[in-house]
Amino acid sequence: MVKEIERAGIPVVHVCTVTPISMTVGANRIVPAIAIPHPLGNPALDKAEEKALRRHIVEKALDALTTEVDGQTIFD
Numbered sequence: 001m002v003k004e005i006e007r008a009g010i011p012v013v014h015v016c017t018v019t020p021i022s023m024t025v026g027a028n029r030i031v032p033a034i035a036i037p038h039p040l041g042n043p044a045l046d047k048a049e050e051k052a053l054r055r056h057i058v059e060k061a062l063d064a065l066t067t068e069v070d071g072q073t074i075f076d
Contacts, residue, residue, distance in 0.1 A: 002027045013061045019074055029064040030074045
């Protein structure tokens with residue numbers, strides 16, 4: 001799906017826990033997530049730490065969205 005959206009001229013960021021799968025499906029902008037059961041957070045953290053972690057992932061995804069890429073790129 002991400003390849004088709006990109007083909008239409010709309011940049012897409014794929015936030016995922018298993019980056020090789022994203023590479024296989026052809027995503028161009030890949031942001032690694034935390035873990036399969038909690039991709040955008042960590043329930044073991046306290047509320048403030050979890051909010052900071054989530055914010056970091058979203059900011060990384062927004063940065064990736066505004067970055068011109070030539071082929072598949074993982075934003076660590």
